[in-house]
Amino acid sequence: MSDAELQIQVGHFFATPVAAALLGDVEARNAELKQRILAERDREDSFSASNLGGWHAGRPMEQWGGPRIHEILDAARQMANRLTLDRSGNRVRIDWSTRAWANVNENGHANEFHYHPGVYWSGTYYVDDGGRATDESVGGEFEIMDPRGPGVAMYAPSLVFNDGGHNTGGTNVRFTPRPGLLMLFPGWLYHQVRPYRGTGQRISIAFNLSLDD
Numbered sequence: 001m002s003d004a005e006l007q008i009q010v011g012h013f014f015a016t017p018v019a020a021a022l023l024g025d026v027e028a029r030n031a032e033l034k035q036r037i038l039a040e041r042d043r044e045d046s047f048s049a050s051n052l053g054g055w056h057a058g059r060p061m062e063q064w065g066g067p068r069i070h071e072i073l074d075a076a077r078q079m080a081n082r083l084t085l086d087r088s089g090n091r092v093r094i095d096w097s098t099r100a101w102a103n104v105n106e107n108g109h110a111n112e113f114h115y116h117p118g119v120y121w122s123g124t125y126y127v128d129d130g131g132r133a134t135d136e137s138v139g140g141e142f143e144i145m146d147p148r149g150p151g152v153a154m155y156a157p158s159l160v161f162n163d164g165g166h167n168t169g170g171t172n173v174r175f176t177p178r179p180g181l182l183m184l185f186p187g188w189l190y191h192q193v194r195p196y197r198g199t200g201q202r203i204s205i206a207f208n209l210s211l212d213d
Contacts, residue, residue, distance in 0.1 A: 018144065125204065127205060
């Protein structure tokens with residue numbers, strides 16, 4: 001049988017969705033959010049979570065973030081509804097519950113690998129990339145880990161499956177933060193923030209989406 005005669009059907013299973021959207025009105029929104037976040041940092045000590053240094057808000061940002069945080073969360077809900085189906089493949093419309101908080105990283109700060117238990121979607125919105133857009137050396141990239149672990153690449157690290165993906169099986173993938181970038185990913189996906197090495201401030205808003213009780 002020749003190559004041309006071999007009929008192959010391929011199914012792609014166990015995919016992990018990571019979605020991104022660039023929101024508009026970035027300068028005005030982020031200027032207001034940055035002011036509110038830094039003011040909250042001056043009022044409240046950092047909450048200890050995945051952060052390695054830096055400041056992690058303790059109070060839910062819905063309580064003090066003003067109308068701009070609700071713009072972000074409304075966009076995240078829209079993304080989640082477009083990316084969520086029932087088991088029959090039908091679109092759903094869910095009134096997602098939210099919990100958002102802010103993070104401020106300065107030189108040497110990072111967030112270790114972690115996941116968000118008890119939620120369906122998690123996400124990040126970038127208020128300030130700390131200069132990463134114009135200078136790669138400042139770091140601070142968002143990084144995800146293949147949930148299947150290293151086994152996918154352990155036997156033959158130089159080979160990947162022809163699955164129409166990004167040739168990342170068994171590895172970590174990094175994303176460059178950008179002001180106005182909104183990302184959405186499963187809450188169980190291991191993720192971290194690489195060490196920030198700049199002289200500015202890397203400011204982000206993290207959030208969870210869960211089913212409303």
